[in-house]
Amino acid sequence: MLAFLKEPVVVTAKINVNLVALTVLGLISRLWGLCYPRAVVFDEVYYGQFVSLYMKRIFFVDDSGSPFGHMLLALGGYLGGFDGNFLWNRIGAEYSMNVPVWSLRLLPALAGALCVPLAYQILVELHLSHCAALGAALLILLENSLITQSRFMLLESILIFFILLAVLSYLKFYNLQKHSAFSGNWWFWLLLTGVACSCAVGVKYMGLFTYMLLLATAGLHFWHMIGDQNLSNVSLLCHFLARALALIIIPMGLYLSFFYVHLALLYRSGPHDQIMTSAFQASLEGGLARITQGQPLEVAYGSQITLRNVLGKPMQCWLHSHTNTYPIRYENGRGSSHQQQVTCYPFKDVNNWWIVKDPGMQQLVVSNPPRPVRHGHIVQLVHGITTRYLNTHDVAAPLSPHSQEVSCYIDYNISMPAQNLWRVEIVNRESDTDVWKTILSEVRFVHVNTSAVLKASGVIGASLPEWGYRQLEVVGEKLSKGYHQSMVWNVEEHRYGKSQEQKEREVELHSPTQMDISKNLSFMAKFTELQWKILTLKNEDTEHKYSSSALDWITMDTNIAYWLHPTSGAQIHLLGNFATWASANAAALLYLCLSLWYLLRRRRKIYDIPEDAWQLWISAGGICGGGWAVNYLPFFLMEKTLFLYHYLPAVTFQILLIPVVLQHLSDHFCRSVLLKSMFSALIVAWFSSVYFVYCTFSPLTYGQPALPPTELKALRWKDTWNILIRKQ
Numbered sequence: 001m002l003a004f005l006k007e008p009v010v011v012t013a014k015i016n017v018n019l020v021a022l023t024v025l026g027l028i029s030r031l032w033g034l035c036y037p038r039a040v041v042f043d044e045v046y047y048g049q050f051v052s053l054y055m056k057r058i059f060f061v062d063d064s065g066s067p068f069g070h071m072l073l074a075l076g077g078y079l080g081g082f083d084g085n086f087l088w089n090r091i092g093a094e095y096s097m098n099v100p101v102w103s104l105r106l107l108p109a110l111a112g113a114l115c116v117p118l119a120y121q122i123l124v125e126l127h128l129s130h131c132a133a134l135g136a137a138l139l140i141l142l143e144n145s146l147i148t149q150s151r152f153m154l155l156e157s158i159l160i161f162f163i164l165l166a167v168l169s170y171l172k173f174y175n176l177q178k179h180s181a182f183s184g185n186w187w188f189w190l191l192l193t194g195v196a197c198s199c200a201v202g203v204k205y206m207g208l209f210t211y212m213l214l215l216a217t218a219g220l221h222f223w224h225m226i227g228d229q230n231l232s233n234v235s236l237l238c239h240f241l242a243r244a245l246a247l248i249i250i251p252m253g254l255y256l257s258f259f260y261v262h263l264a265l266l267y268r269s270g271p272h273d274q275i276m277t278s279a280f281q282a283s284l285e286g287g288l289a290r291i292t293q294g295q296p297l298e299v300a301y302g303s304q305i306t307l308r309n310v311l312g313k314p315m316q317c318w319l320h321s322h323t324n325t326y327p328i329r330y331e332n333g334r335g336s337s338h339q340q341q342v343t344c345y346p347f348k349d350v351n352n353w354w355i356v357k358d359p360g361m362q363q364l365v366v367s368n369p370p371r372p373v374r375h376g377h378i379v380q381l382v383h384g385i386t387t388r389y390l391n392t393h394d395v396a397a398p399l400s401p402h403s404q405e406v407s408c409y410i411d412y413n414i415s416m417p418a419q420n421l422w423r424v425e426i427v428n429r430e431s432d433t434d435v436w437k438t439i440l441s442e443v444r445f446v447h448v449n450t451s452a453v454l455k456a457s458g459v460i461g462a463s464l465p466e467w468g469y470r471q472l473e474v475v476g477e478k479l480s481k482g483y484h485q486s487m488v489w490n491v492e493e494h495r496y497g498k499s500q501e502q503k504e505r506e507v508e509l510h511s512p513t514q515m516d517i518s519k520n521l522s523f524m525a526k527f528t529e530l531q532w533k534i535l536t537l538k539n540e541d542t543e544h545k546y547s548s549s550a551l552d553w554i555t556m557d558t559n560i561a562y563w564l565h566p567t568s569g570a571q572i573h574l575l576g577n578f579a580t581w582a583s584a585n586a587a588a589l590l591y592l593c594l595s596l597w598y599l600l601r602r603r604r605k606i607y608d609i610p611e612d613a614w615q616l617w618i619s620a621g622g623i624c625g626g627g628w629a630v631n632y633l634p635f636f637l638m639e640k641t642l643f644l645y646h647y648l649p650a651v652t653f654q655i656l657l658i659p660v661v662l663q664h665l666s667d668h669f670c671r672s673v674l675l676k677s678m679f680s681a682l683i684v685a686w687f688s689s690v691y692f693v694y695c696t697f698s699p700l701t702y703g704q705p706a707l708p709p710t711e712l713k714a715l716r717w718k719d720t721w722n723i724l725i726r727k728q
Contacts, residue, residue, distance in 0.1 A: 112150020
């Protein structure tokens with residue numbers, strides 16, 4: 001029974017020494033001196049704020065993409081014991097002792113280091129020689145820009161890691177297709193492709209470019225499978241469903257999970273939640289939730305409410321009135337009704353309170369039991385402090401003459417009767433009998449007499465002059481058929497009015513209410529709102545000192561100064577390896593020219609290279625050249641401030657194209673031994689130049705040693721490079 005113990009247990013393993021060596025070199029190049037400088041470097045001032053908010057569980061919105069990348073950076077802070085207490089307000093600020101600099105920079109550095117062996121494996125899976133794959137990995141290893149970007153608390157190295165992992169996983173899956181379909185390895189690499197694509201998109205939306213490339217590649221490969229007569233219809237259906245599950249459904253589910261974790265972690269109110277709806281704000285701990293907790297859910301006749309405009313851009317604001325009236329005549333000579341001003345006010349104020357009144361009754365209190373207001377009901381809105389009725393009529397608005405003026409009606413005993421009836425329309429209703437609900441219901445107010453819709457025109461650009469205290473204009477919009485958010489309002493604060501006397505009611509309006517009703521949103525409701533805000537929120541794009549155009553990237557006319565030592569000349573720049581980038585441009589151009597030449601010749605039935613070499617040329621170029629194109633060309637269409645680091649995913653693919661072109665030239669253009677020897681010598685000389693440039697600019701990559709002004713001037717290879725030189 002124990003006979004197996006008589007022989008030793010032997011485990012045999014194959015170790016790819018190339019991979020091990022490349023991984024070690026990658027780790028050394030990215031992790032060496034990782035804590036230097038112990039100061040805020042460029043966009044660490046931006047991402048560090050989000051890490052601190054994660055540590056403190058405070059909600060935020062970032063329009064750069066979904067939250068997975070931020071969560072990975074925050075994980076580094078969590079593992080290092082960071083408490084979030086640091087003021088991220090200045091590039092170059094020294095980190096305090098409570099900031100675990102090494103831990104915060106570790107994950108980007110590890111991701112950058114692993115890109116080196118990933119590059120090697122990708123070219124191996126593309127069926128290039130191990131020598132070409134080794135060359136690609138060494139080019140990534142010695143790329144100054146990738147080293148710089150991966151050594152700080154930034155997201156690009158993590159993005160590139162997941163992009164390369166997705167490409168490698170798909171290639172391994174595809175290579176297993178013919179002989180091991182539906183095997184364990186086949187499923188592993190297919191599923192990993194979808195997971196890596198989702199993670200890439202989760203880090204930055206730039207990852208979507210490579211995801212689309214792989215989906216298109218998978219679609220093309222499946223199209224070829226359809227023509228394979230050896231595959232049955234059932235087999236084709238299984239292949240299609242497997243790809244749909246792994247490349248679409250699972251990535252979508254994983255993408256949702258990023259937001260689920262994000263929202264679960266950030267449950268406290270903060271400064272960023274003001275752009276969210278009242279319902280979203282009320283679901284967070286603190287902030288609006290402190291005010292709205294336990295408010296009555298159903299709006300009834302006699303309810304005292306504040307109405308927040310749903311659009312919330314460029315700032316949130318509430319329907320507001322005060323005792324001041326519109327001027328008899330505006331600056332342009334047009335006249336007004338001279339009635340009480342109605343505005344949208346961007347601050348909480350007692351003058352934001354309104355009372356929902358039944359037009360058929362005089363009382364301004366909630367009856368017992370309360371009579372809820374439903375979709376389609378006619379109401380009057382009475383201003384709580386001045387007791388005047390919300391009104392609109394056929395008088396031009398002060399800033400929007402095509403729209404009607406909205407006022408609180410003052411009876412001047414002239415031929416201008418009150419027109420103060422409004423129909424409540426619940427935009428997000430489930431049925432026509434829905435009750436108007438606090439926070440949850442989004443409503444339009446349609447004027448009964450003129451069919452104009454109450455609209456906060458000021459939230460899309462119109463602020464009143466000094467006589468209106470620079471508050472935002474409110475108008476009656478005529479002939480409105482859509483549901484633009486500037487016409488939609490929701491009840492934010494709400495109480496059941498109890499005081500019929502005005503003085504008692506004013507005291508009541510100043511006091512908080514407490515009732516026991518919960519208004520929690522579902523995860524999908526929160527996700528939908530947050531995703532929409534991320535996609536539509538646009539920070540003001542201002543010209544930055546180091547911003548650049550997409551054309552500047554391929555010509556290497558730009559750099560970014562990331563950090564400058566306060567006293568010495570030590571500095572860190574995002575600057576590519578000139579020899580590598582120039583070679584990558586040449587390789588891309590040569591690939592394009594050769595491909596067009598081959599296509600023209602093949603059209604004439606002239607085949608210059610064997611079919612297997614042609615397929616290798618097309619597949620390798622499709623991945624490497626296609627990866628460069630999809631990650632670069634879209635930036636020509638973007639209206640946003642661009643920086644050199646946006647080009648890093650594209651240039652990574654372009655660098656991988658260099659060994660593809662070089663091996664093709666060696667195999668098919670160097671036919672004699674002498675030519676091959678000369679070509680090999682040229683490659684060695686060229687690679688020596690790449691290493692020379694890497695060493696030359698490494699002081700600007702690692703920030704040390706500090707160079708004197710004469711040497712810094714010598715590194716300004718292009719007049720457009722902003723190398724910082726201190727005056728002596």
